[in-house]
Amino acid sequence: MSGAPAAFPRRLPWLLLIAAVVLAVDLGTKALVVAKMTPGEPISIIGDVVRLTLIRNSGAAFSMATGMTWLLTLIAVAVVIGVIRIGRTLRSLSWAIGLGLVLGGALGNLVDRLFRSPGPLQGHVIDFIAVTKWWPVFNVADSSIVCGAILLVVLTVFGFEPDGTRAGHDDDGKAGE
Secondary structure (H helix, E strand, O other): OOOOOOOOOHHHHHHHHHHHHHHHHHHHHHHHHHHHHHOOOOOEEOOOOOOEEEEEEOOOOHOOOOOOOOHHHHHHHHHHHHHHHHHHOOOOHHHHHHHHHHHHHHHHHHHHHHOOOOOOOOEEEEEEEEEEEOOEEEEEHHHHHHHHHHHHHHHOOOEEEOOOOOOOEOOOEEOOO
């Protein structure tokens, strides 16, 4: 037995379901944007505060790692492998949600890097959500990764463990010494 309380069932199915939903929404919105929008012709949603604008991004947010798509692809593959490894023993629903968001987002951008032009391992990620003129354009996958990462940091700060226990607490829920 892994030592985790039997009261906490494994949460891998939840992690995978959340990742699949994020991936489907990400790929669906990207397909819609590519089919309906022209690069350089933004659509205003809320004045200049929120716009849709089609961008093909070879790097990461804030123009970091531009032209290093192969490296970003390897990082995304490592994230996917790491999340799946953690997910196999996961017993916390909150951790499953956070990791599912990260996994779905990583897979969404990985699909772009693997299969979009200019070619395999060099594909540009489709970004289309613009909030103000000073924030980088992003997509559903990016939002999912950020929200998942924030949730995981909050869980860690407050001592919630992936196995469903809480750091500093005994099995009976009382604070440890």
